[in-house]
Amino acid sequence: MNPMELRGRWVLVTGASSGLGREMARILAVKHGANLLIVARREDRLSELKAELEQGGGVKVETCVADLSKLEDVDRVIARATEGRALYGAILNAGVTHFGPFEKLSWDAFRSMLDTNVVATVRLTTALIPHLEAEGGGLMIVSSMAGLHPVPYQSHYSATKAFLVHFGVTLWHELQGRTVSVTSYAPSGVVSEMTAGESFTPLRRWLMPVAAAAEEGVEAFRTRKYVHISGFSNRVGSVLARLLPQRLATSLVAAQYRSALKKQSTL
Numbered sequence: 001m002n003p004m005e006l007r008g009r010w011v012l013v014t015g016a017s018s019g020l021g022r023e024m025a026r027i028l029a030v031k032h033g034a035n036l037l038i039v040a041r042r043e044d045r046l047s048e049l050k051a052e053l054e055q056g057g058g059v060k061v062e063t064c065v066a067d068l069s070k071l072e073d074v075d076r077v078i079a080r081a082t083e084g085r086a087l088y089g090a091i092l093n094a095g096v097t098h099f100g101p102f103e104k105l106s107w108d109a110f111r112s113m114l115d116t117n118v119v120a121t122v123r124l125t126t127a128l129i130p131h132l133e134a135e136g137g138g139l140m141i142v143s144s145m146a147g148l149h150p151v152p153y154q155s156h157y158s159a160t161k162a163f164l165v166h167f168g169v170t171l172w173h174e175l176q177g178r179t180v181s182v183t184s185y186a187p188s189g190v191v192s193e194m195t196a197g198e199s200f201t202p203l204r205r206w207l208m209p210v211a212a213a214a215e216e217g218v219e220a221f222r223t224r225k226y227v228h229i230s231g232f233s234n235r236v237g238s239v240l241a242r243l244l245p246q247r248l249a250t251s252l253v254a255a256q257y258r259s260a261l262k263k264q265s266t267l
């Protein structure tokens with residue numbers, strides 16, 4: 001399929017109030033001239049971004065305040081995205097993590113993570129694909145390297161992201177030969193609110209600037225990549241990690257995270 005032609009087309013971006021989602025929204029509007037429907041819970045952040053991006057007068061930006069851990073809000077986003085507009089693209093980026101021993105995540109917080117990271121993504125993808133296909137467009141699911149390689153101390157998160165990788169990749173195959181693409185994006189660690197907590201401080205040297213991760217994400221989406229890992233060294237690292245027995249590779253990751261958590265005394 002040809003790369004996506006985003007200028008003047010409508011693209012949905014979830015989790016656009018901060019981090020990767022906000023930066024990808026900026027690139028889509030400023031560099032590619034896409035019109036945006038931006039989604040998150042924090043209305044003030046969405047309004048600020050809308051004002052910033054519409055300032056130049058070249059694009060239209062609509063905001064939709066929604067809590068994607070709630071099915072009724074997910075369905076409201078689907079209606080906003082598809083009714084009265086030709087939706088061409090969707091970047092399903094909203095997500096939450098828990099960094100720490102698995103027992104420390106409450107059941108309610110786990111359910112909310114599962115609903116946000118997994119259930120909302122599946123529901124949005126399923127509902128949006130026919131609309132995107134009618135326009136010859138594409139969808140990108142933001143997973144994580146933690147979905148490709150297990151990350152102890154982010155156990156629930158890593159598992160939700162593994163679900164997303166498998167879901168995205170299998171859809172890519174099922175949709176082959178049709179007029180819509182599904183890309184899976186697996187960023188490594190990124191500087192954002194998600195990694196701003198003190199527990200992440202010892203791991204900060206591994207994090208990628210958010211602008212660079214967003215640039216790679218938008219390019220993977222635009223060029224309809226299959227799976228894209230951010231950063232050359234991470235792509236090499238991912239290949240090398242697959243050559244090791246999983247228990248050894250995961251032990252190395254566990255040691256890094258255990259040491260980071262010990263420094264913050266949360267173990």
Ligand SMILES: NC(=O)c1ccc[n+]([C@@H]2O[C@H](COP(=O)([O-])OP(=O)(O)OC[C@H]3O[C@@H](n4cnc5c(N)ncnc54)[C@H](OP(=O)(O)O)[C@@H]3O)[C@@H](O)[C@H]2O)c1
Pocket residue numbers: 014015016017018019020021039040041042045066067068069093094095096116142143144145186187188189190191192193194195
């Ligand atoms: N940072 C990393 O190291 C890293 C690495 C790999 C993958 N990722 C993935 O990249 C994506 C973006 O993360 P980020 O690093 O940019 O983190 P972030 O700055 O915390 O952004 C997360 C975004 O998701 C939105 N969100 C969270 N829960 C939501 C809910 N229930 N309903 C609606 N929106 C919700 C947040 O908006 P509101 O709070 O305003 O709702 C925010 O806009 C996530 O899927 C994350 O898993 C991040």
